[in-house]
Amino acid sequence: MNKKLKHVLKRTGLYALVLLIVVYVLAPYLWMVISSISTKVDLMEVPLKFIPRHPTLQNYKDMLLGTSNSTTDAASQFMHAMKNSAIVTVCVTAVSMAVGILASYAFSRFRFRFKQQTFMAILFTQMIPPIAIIIPLYMIMLRAKLLDNIWALTVVYLSFVLPFVIWIMKGYIDGIPTELEESAMIDGCGRLRSFFLIVLPVASTGLAATTIFAFIISWNEFFYALNFTSLAAKTLPVLITEFSSKYGADYILTCTSGVIASLPPVLLALIFQKYIIAGLTSGAVKG
Structure with missing residues (x-):
């Protein structure tokens, strides 16, 4: 195996590892963001959709204004x-x-x-x-x-x-x-x-x-x-x-x-x- 091919394989492996780490770190946060703009119907849908059918910012409005009808007063x-x-x-x-x-x-x-x-x-x-x-x-x-x-x-x-x-x-x-x-x-x-x-x-x-x-x-x-x-x-x-x-x-x-x-x-x-x-x-x- 020549040096150029070895270098390419090493760089490919490094990039693959970096990509895996990025996905591992960002995937939970991305899912949290997706959940925050979803409705309960979207989250309970089977099979689960990663992109909600009816995205909404109402959750943020309720949170910032304190007008949510949640069962808690948080x-x-x-x-x-x-x-x-x-x-x-x-x-x-x-x-x-x-x-x-x-x-x-x-x-x-x-x-x-x-x-x-x-x-x-x-x-x-x-x-x-x-x-x-x-x-x-x-x-x-x-x-x-x-x-x-x-x-x-x-x-x-x-x-x-x-x-x-x-x-x-x-x-x-x-x-x-x-x-x-x-x-x-x-x-x-x-x-x-x-x-x-x-x-x-x-x-x-x-x-x-x-x-x-x-x-x-x-x-x-x-x-x-x-x-x-x-x-x-x-x-x-x-x-x-x-x-x-x-x-x-x-x-x-x-x-x-x-x-x-x-x-x-x-x-x-x-x-x-x-x-x-x-x-x-x-x-x-x-x-």
């Missing part, structure tokens, strides 16, 4: 839950990035006592499974009367998003030569000014990628929101599980709410995909 709470998710996610992302960038810079550039131990303690928080600390956290929030409170939920989210940001951003800052800052400081820049004028622009790809990941982690969090909220601070991931009653699950509204809830992270990833890719690969090549 649809009427949808906009309230989306507002809660937006507030918590934006606050968590903003605070974790503002604090995390400064903390990661300190861990990367400064020397202080117990530096390594402190950083290891931060990483250790990422290794603790949520199920192991949910009971003590619940008891603390119960006694402090912070259950079903949107700001308390924000603090809980910060406890795992902030360590993630510090860990990731420290890796990016470690890859920036200190000579750049030293040159700036020789020219009269202070430490803080060189940080904003030199470090942040150079680490912009990593900064963008970390911000997007922090947003997605906060937006998709389910476990803590399920246990610490009931109505006032309920978020979208929790609400999506409530489109069911004693009469059964409403799969159409579940899919509709799932599509709407997935739009912010999906659009964010598509719009800033070049920053995500650049951020993930920025440390792959040393120059």
